[in-house]
């Protein structure tokens with residue numbers, strides 16, 4: 001179920017439909033950006049142990065809580081179990097670390113970041129001499145899910161979910177879960193609309209969060225792929241609709257997602273864009289324009305984040321794509 005500004009989870013929690021993404025931001029830059037985001041009205045923050053930025057988020061949250069401007073219950077905070085902790089016996093250790101870094105006593109949502117696992121240890125990206133990721137192929141999703149459920153019972157998180165899992169992997173967990181899969185976080189944007197996965201999640205009461213909703217341009221530049229992957233913000237249909245509504249291309253891309261009841265978590269470290277990306281709640285896209293945006297979908301070839309930046313990860317038996 002969806003209101004204009006939040007999605008109701010099976011746990012009864014209202015998850016704000018627009019969240020603040022934080023991948024590829026850290027330290028002072030992130031503290032300033034998060035300050036701007038909270039000031040602009042974002043109340044949902046998305047992070048992950050793997051982003052190595054939970055401490056910066058924790059520092060900013062503490063400042064806001066200490067000043068009395070916000071209470072913990074005003075926020076919806078999401079973080080994720082890292083791939084090197086992706087085994088049942090490590091779940092408790094990693095969620096406790098996240099809580100300590102974020103300086104909070106509970107999460108709103110804890111996600112299994114990826115279905116594959118890296119070798120156990122403190123190194124978030126363990127790799128051998130030729131740069132290949134050291135994978136741990138002994139991955140048991142049912143045992144991991146059971147350890148995730150334990151975190152809810154221990155009140156370390158209110159809800160649990162998955163990220164980057166495919167339908168087959170989700171089905172297996174659904175068939176055995178005691179607690180609901182409250183959310184699935186996946187790459188989703190106008191070029192890659194994931195229609196089959198959305199239908200599956202809707203049929204099974206799993207809310208969806210769209211990551212990289214703007215096409216993750218900053219990251220693509222960093223890895224030298226910005227010229228080989230189409231820029232969603234320059235798509236002619238998106239530009240035409242932006243012009244028609246007097247909105248920015250980013251606002252059109254985000255509205256196209258949230259108007260369908262899907263949560264979006266754009267990242268920005270630029271204060272003007274942070275404000276722009278949340279100005280989505282006093283206007284609507286018309287059906288004919290939604291249809292035009294739907295038609296942009298490139299299917300599987302629109303996928304950007306295939307984890308190929310983790311060399312050799314596709315050899316893991318649970319590699320999802």
Ligand SMILES: NC(=O)c1ccc[n+]([C@@H]2O[C@H](COP(=O)([O-])OP(=O)(O)OC[C@H]3O[C@@H](n4cnc5c(N)ncnc54)[C@H](OP(=O)(O)O)[C@@H]3O)[C@@H](O)[C@H]2O)c1
Pocket residue numbers: 020021022023024046047113163164185186210211212213214215216217218219233248250251265266267268269270273274276277305
């Ligand atoms: N679960 C997962 O595996 C997974 C994977 C990827 C991402 N995520 C989550 O999803 C979040 C969002 O995805 P993302 O960071 O990959 O990419 P994104 O939000 O699609 O795009 C971020 C990029 O777009 C730029 N940008 C932001 N607002 C803009 C605007 N209004 N106009 C033009 N450019 C704009 C940002 O630049 P500036 O910062 O310079 O403004 C940044 O380079 C992440 O931060 C993370 O929290 C999760």
